[in-house]
Amino acid sequence: MAGRTFLVVVLVLTASFYSQANAHIQFAGKPIPRQSVVIDSLSFTVHDPSTPSRTSSTTQFFNPTNTTPPFFQIFHPAFLDVLGDNPSIRSVASRPTFPFALGAGIWDERTDEVFFASGAGGVEPEPSGNQIAKISLREVERGIAHTRTSTSFEEVENVNVTVTKLDIPDIVQITIGGTGPFRGALLLVTAGNTKFPPSLALVDPQDPSNTTILLDNFFGRQFNSLDDAKIHPKSKTIFFTDTSYGFLNRFRPEPRIPNQVYRFDPDTGEVRVVADGLIQPNAIGFSQDGNTVYISDTAALGGFSETNQSLPATIYAFDVDPRTQAFKNKRIFAYTDSGIPDGIELDSAGNVYGGCGDGVHVWNPQGILIGKFFLGANSADMVFAGKGRLVILAGTNVYLAEIAAGGFNLAF
Numbered sequence: 001m002a003g004r005t006f007l008v009v010v011l012v013l014t015a016s017f018y019s020q021a022n023a024h025i026q027f028a029g030k031p032i033p034r035q036s037v038v039i040d041s042l043s044f045t046v047h048d049p050s051t052p053s054r055t056s057s058t059t060q061f062f063n064p065t066n067t068t069p070p071f072f073q074i075f076h077p078a079f080l081d082v083l084g085d086n087p088s089i090r091s092v093a094s095r096p097t098f099p100f101a102l103g104a105g106i107w108d109e110r111t112d113e114v115f116f117a118s119g120a121g122g123v124e125p126e127p128s129g130n131q132i133a134k135i136s137l138r139e140v141e142r143g144i145a146h147t148r149t150s151t152s153f154e155e156v157e158n159v160n161v162t163v164t165k166l167d168i169p170d171i172v173q174i175t176i177g178g179t180g181p182f183r184g185a186l187l188l189v190t191a192g193n194t195k196f197p198p199s200l201a202l203v204d205p206q207d208p209s210n211t212t213i214l215l216d217n218f219f220g221r222q223f224n225s226l227d228d229a230k231i232h233p234k235s236k237t238i239f240f241t242d243t244s245y246g247f248l249n250r251f252r253p254e255p256r257i258p259n260q261v262y263r264f265d266p267d268t269g270e271v272r273v274v275a276d277g278l279i280q281p282n283a284i285g286f287s288q289d290g291n292t293v294y295i296s297d298t299a300a301l302g303g304f305s306e307t308n309q310s311l312p313a314t315i316y317a318f319d320v321d322p323r324t325q326a327f328k329n330k331r332i333f334a335y336t337d338s339g340i341p342d343g344i345e346l347d348s349a350g351n352v353y354g355g356c357g358d359g360v361h362v363w364n365p366q367g368i369l370i371g372k373f374f375l376g377a378n379s380a381d382m383v384f385a386g387k388g389r390l391v392i393l394a395g396t397n398v399y400l401a402e403i404a405a406g407g408f409n410l411a412f
């Protein structure tokens, strides 16, 4: 009982301290940066019986300080190195009526633009309701330069930049994932629909009508609904995942092939399976050296956003066999407490970022949750735009986090 009383007091103090005098508080010998709260893992090992437990991972979030998003939740001192001394997080593009940014985050360094796709799904595809668009990070930077700067907790102003829709052929509609640029083009992953098969497509970012389909079948059989892709940093071949979300959301026929992870060499046409045994292999991310791969199994999410919380919402790590590039030594990396890990990126220090139900979660290479970019909203995908900028795709908002960490090159 004493322990429980103590817990309540700690939570109350934490909330009031951080909202009033956050800048004066230290954690692990360092000042706690703006827009951040530290959450001591020992403070919630025993649940206060006077408050209800969470029963949903998708509609109830873990926010013990009751802080208004967006903000950073720090669970471990290592997250201070990710954030740096002067981080910020804000919405930079907002379209409240349409989830315009849900996947396929691609940063094109040449123009400093970020490309992304809106949600796929719904009964019968409606190409007009599905779009690929971009924002200019130069416009974002100009907007931020005009905001007031303040060191206090709350005052980080949003900006709201232009979202430019790409005029893209119907066959590339229902894009859900993507990476690159690959050979100068956006590498887009389409889930397909009743008219077009799922595919890997190259789209010229300057002339989106110029589109090349690289692959749309496995020896004559269609894939189920392709989801995500990454380019292996050494072999520069394309690895991609296949799920049955198209069928579960009733815009694809019944699956006729297992949900698997594939490797495709666009120069030889060779396509083969590198991992199976996952229920919904969804997001994929390689370590910078290409020796480790992270794949999420998002079986907890069914069709039409139905969830089954006894199924995986889990990132697995594998070794990439140096000889065959098949995935081996599958092991658990992290299970998310919120939603599903729908997108995966790594930073140059090997930390793993997952786009989850309440924001972006960050695990260190050992799989410890060190912090969250807490948005209070599903954050399906994210992409580093060089060093110090993480762009988060959260449906009706795109967020920019200005931090110390950086990504590594995903363009080949």
Ligand SMILES: *[C@@H]1O[C@H](CO)[C@@H](O)[C@H](O)[C@H]1NC(C)=O
Pocket: 094, 095, 096, 160
């Ligand atoms: C941002 O701008 C768009 C387009 O002008 C507008 O529809 C939207 O409501 C704006 N968002 C906010 C939060 O004001």
Ligand SMILES: *[C@@H]1O[C@H](CO)[C@@H](O)[C@H](O)[C@H]1NC(C)=O
Pocket: 185, 202, 203, 204, 210, 211, 212
């Ligand atoms: C664009 O068109 C040119 C010439 O027709 C072609 O060589 C190139 O591969 C195309 N780019 C893409 C991304 O399809």
Ligand SMILES: *[C@@H]1O[C@H](CO)[C@@H](O)[C@H](O)[C@H]1NC(C)=O
Pocket: 308, 309, 310, 311
């Ligand atoms: C959830 O998944 C488990 C394991 O597959 C299954 O036994 C159970 O019936 C599912 N529950 C629902 C409500 O579908």
